[in-house]
Amino acid sequence: MDEQKLTLNKIRLSYARAKREQDREDLWVYYVIRKISFYPTWLFLKIGISANQATFISIIVGVIGCSFLAFGNYGTRIMGALLVNFWIVLDCVDGNIARYEETFSNYGEFIDALGGYLLNAILFLSTGIAAFSHPELSFKFINQIFAGNLDRSILIISGAWASIVIILSRLIFHKFMNIFSGVQSSKIRSAVESRKGLSHIFYLVVHNIVSLSGFLTPILLLAVIFRFLSIFVLLYALMNTIILIVTTHRIVLKSRRLQT
Amino acid sequence: MVSERRNKVWLYYAGRLPSFYLTWIFLRLNISANQATYISLVIGLGSCIFLALGSYTLKLAGALLASLYLLLDCVDGNIARSTKSSSPYGKFIDASASYVISSFLFMSIGLGTFINPNSSILLRHSASFFISFNKDIFLIVGFWSALSYLLARLISLRYKTMIVSSSDNESTKNVTSNRFFQISSIMFRNIFGVSGFFMPLLLLASVFRLFGFLALFYAVVNSIALIFIMVKTTIKMKSVID
Numbered sequence: 001m002d003e004q005k006l007t008l009n010k011i012r013l014s015y016a017r018a019k020r021e022q023d024r025e026d027l028w029v030y031y032v033i034r035k036i037s038f039y040p041t042w043l044f045l046k047i048g049i050s051a052n053q054a055t056f057i058s059i060i061v062g063v064i065g066c067s068f069l070a071f072g073n074y075g076t077r078i079m080g081a082l083l084v085n086f087w088i089v090l091d092c093v094d095g096n097i098a099r100y101e102e103t104f105s106n107y108g109e110f111i112d113a114l115g116g117y118l119l120n121a122i123l124f125l126s127t128g129i130a131a132f133s134h135p136e137l138s139f140k141f142i143n144q145i146f147a148g149n150l151d152r153s154i155l156i157i158s159g160a161w162a163s164i165v166i167i168l169s170r171l172i173f174h175k176f177m178n179i180f181s182g183v184q185s186s187k188i189r190s191a192v193e194s195r196k197g198l199s200h201i202f203y204l205v206v207h208n209i210v211s212l213s214g215f216l217t218p219i220l221l222l223a224v225i226f227r228f229l230s231i232f233v234l235l236y237a238l239m240n241t242i243i244l245i246v247t248t249h250r251i252v253l254k255s256r257r258l259q260t
Numbered sequence: 261m262v263s264e265r266r267n268k269v270w271l272y273y274a275g276r277l278p279s280f281y282l283t284w285i286f287l288r289l290n291i292s293a294n295q296a297t298y299i300s301l302v303i304g305l306g307s308c309i310f311l312a313l314g315s316y317t318l319k320l321a322g323a324l325l326a327s328l329y330l331l332l333d334c335v336d337g338n339i340a341r342s343t344k345s346s347s348p349y350g351k352f353i354d355a356s357a358s359y360v361i362s363s364f365l366f367m368s369i370g371l372g373t374f375i376n377p378n379s380s381i382l383l384r385h386s387a388s389f390f391i392s393f394n395k396d397i398f399l400i401v402g403f404w405s406a407l408s409y410l411l412a413r414l415i416s417l418r419y420k421t422m423i424v425s426s427s428d429n430e431s432t433k434n435v436t437s438n439r440f441f442q443i444s445s446i447m448f449r450n451i452f453g454v455s456g457f458f459m460p461l462l463l464l465a466s467v468f469r470l471f472g473f474l475a476l477f478y479a480v481v482n483s484i485a486l487i488f489i490m491v492k493t494t495i496k497m498k499s500v501i502d
Binding site: 255 | 347348349351352353355356359360363367371374396399400403404406407410411413414415417418419420421422490493494497498500
C-alpha cells in the first residue's frame with residue numbers, strides 16, 4: 001500500500017545521480033528551478049499527465065509567455081516574463097515525470113529539444129519587439145551614451161539578431177556532431193567536452209548566462225519589472241554574437257584537427 | 261544528380277551545369293575544394309551587404325553576386341568529387357557556410373527594404389494598397405524568415421541525427437506513392453531555401469523594385485515550411501519504435 005503512494009520524496013529520489021551531476025553546472029536550475037519543479041511534478045503525476053504531454057504544455061506556456069511579452073502592456077509583459085520562468089520549471093517537470101515513470105523515449109527527447117529551440121528562437125525576438133514598442137527609461141539612457149543617434153528600430157534588430165545568432169550556432173554545432181559522430185565517436189566526445197582552463201570558463205558562462213536554463217529568465221523578469229529591457233536586448237545580442245563567433249571558430253578548428 | 265534536376269530545377273540549370281566550366285578554371289588555378297568554399301562564403305557575405313545597404317544599382321549587383329554564390333556553392337563539391345578530396349571537414353564548412361549565407365540573404369532582403377524604402381513599390385505606394393505598410397514591419401518580416409528558415413533546418417537536422425542513431429530506421433524509409441504528396445514535395449524543395457526559385461525571384465525583385473513583396477513572400481513560405489517540418493518530424497518520430 002505504502003509503496004504505491006506518490007510522495008514528493010519518491011520523485012526527488014528518482015532524480016538520478018547522473019542527472020544531478022549534469023545539472024550542477026547550471027546553477028539556477030540546480031539550486032532553484034529543480035527544487036520548485038518537484039511540486040508541479042507531483043501534481044501532474046497525480047492528475048495522470050504523461051511526460052510528453054507535460055512537454056507540450058510547457059511549449060504552449062512558453063509561446064504564450066513570449067507573445068504576452070511582445071504584444072502586451074506593462075502588466076501583461078510581467079505576466080509574460082513570469083510565464084517564461086514557469087516554462088523553465090515545466091521543462092524540468094517533463095524530465096522528472098519520465099525519470100519517475102521510467103518512460104524515456106527518443107520521441108520525448110525530440111519534442112523536448114524542439115520546444116527548447118522554438119523558445120530560444122522566439123524569446124529574444126519578442127523581447128526586442130517589447131523593448132521597441134514600449135518607450136522606456138533605459139532607452140533614453142542608452143541614447144545619451146550614443147549622443148541621441150540611435151533609432152528605436154535598433155531594438156527590433158538586436159532582438160531578432162540575438163535569436164538568429166543563437167539558432168545559427170546551435171545549427172552549426174549539430175551539423176558538426178552529425179557529420180563527425182559516425183566517424184570517431186570517442187574522439188569527438190573528448191574534443192567537444194574538454195573542460196580545461198579557458199574553455200571551461202567559457203562553458204560555464206554559456207550555460208549560466210546565455211542558455212535559457214541559466215540566469216537569463218530571472219534577469220528577464222527583473223528587466224521587465226524595472227524597465228531595462230533595451231539594455232537586456234542589446235546585451236544579449238552582443239553576447240550571443242560572441243558565442244556564435246567563439247563556438248564556430250572552435251568547432252572549425254576542431255573539425256580540421258579531427259580530420260588529420 | 262537526377263533528384264537535383266527535379267527537386268532543385270533552378271540550382272540544376274543555373275548552378276550545376278554552368279558550374280562545370282568554373283570548376284575547370286578553379287582546378288587549373290589549383291584552388292582546393294575548401295578554398296572554393298571560403299571564396300563562396302566571402303562572395304555570399306558581400307552579396308548580403310550589398311542587398312541590405314545598397315541603393316538600386318548596388319542591390320542589383322548584390323543579386324548577381326548571390327547567383328554567383330550559388331554557382332560557387334556547386335563548384336566546391338565538384339572539385340572535391342573530381343579530385344577525390346571529399347572530407348568530413350569540407351562537408352562541415354560547406355554546410356555551415358550555406359546556413360550562414362541563406363539566413364543572411366533572407367535577413368538582408370528585409371533589412372534592405374527597411375533601410376532603403378525606395379527599393380520597394382510596396383512601400384513607395386503604400387497608400388494605394390489595402391494595408392498601409394510601416395517600414396518597421398519589414399525588419400520583423402526579414403528577420404523572421406531567416407529565423408524560421410534556420411529553425412526548420414535545425415529541427416530537421418536533429419530529427420535526422422536521432423533517426424540515424426536509433427536502431428530501427430526501416431519505418432522512416434517508406435516512400436509514399438501518393439502523387440499529390442510527391443508533387444507538393446517537389447514544389448516545396450524548389451521554393452524553400454535559397455537554392456530554389458529564390459535566386460531568379462531575387463533578380464526580378466532587384467530589377468523591378470519588388471523587395472517588399474519578396475520579403476513578405478519568403479516570410480510566409482518559410483513559416484509554412486517550419487510548421488510543416490515541425491509537424492512531420494514529430495509525427496514520424498512518434499511512429500518510430502524505441
